Amino acid sequence: xxxxxxxxxxxxxxxxxxxxxxxxxxxxxxxxxxxxxxxxxxxxxxxxxxxxxxxxxxxxxxxxxxxxxxxxxxxxxxxxxxxxxxxxxxxxxxxxxxxxxxxxxxxxxxxxxxxxxxxxxxxxxxxxxxxxxxxxxxxxxxxxxxxxxxxxxxxxxx
Numbered sequence: 001x002x003x004x005x006x007x008x009x010x011x012x013x014x015x016x017x018x019x020x021x022x023x024x025x026x027x028x029x030x031x032x033x034x035x036x037x038x039x040x041x042x043x044x045x046x047x048x049x050x051x052x053x054x055x056x057x058x059x060x061x062x063x064x065x066x067x068x069x070x071x072x073x074x075x076x077x078x079x080x081x082x083x084x085x086x087x088x089x090x091x092x093x094x095x096x097x098x099x100x101x102x103x104x105x106x107x108x109x110x111x112x113x114x115x116x117x118x119x120x121x122x123x124x125x126x127x128x129x130x131x132x133x134x135x136x137x138x139x140x141x142x143x144x145x146x147x148x149x150x151x152x153x154x155x156x157x158x
Contacts, residue, residue, distance in 0.1 A: 003055035064145035
């Protein structure tokens, strides 16, 4: 398995897609019940293959990721061969970007010397999708890029 198995809830959400997946392998509902009962290893394998297909489809569409921690914000734009990073960091322990108040503080003090900006580019390893998956596993969220684009325009204008 390349990524991770979908949760029970995710499988339930993708029930129809899983049925279609089984159908592409000419496995009927009755056959699937039989496989689960008589050959659980094969059933597990089918679940893993389906999970990887779903993850690949999701990861292939990712354009932006963000990872927000109490004193840092990492915003990523995913390109074909590399990702661009815009990072913000503060050294004020009482400010927490993960709270509404901390984010408001950032908005009010964006251009102060307390906020450090970083801009970088990083090439992917041999596997772009796995790199993105690992970032998601470590806490990054897939976004539409509003925050990234806001800061990209701010950095461009500075």
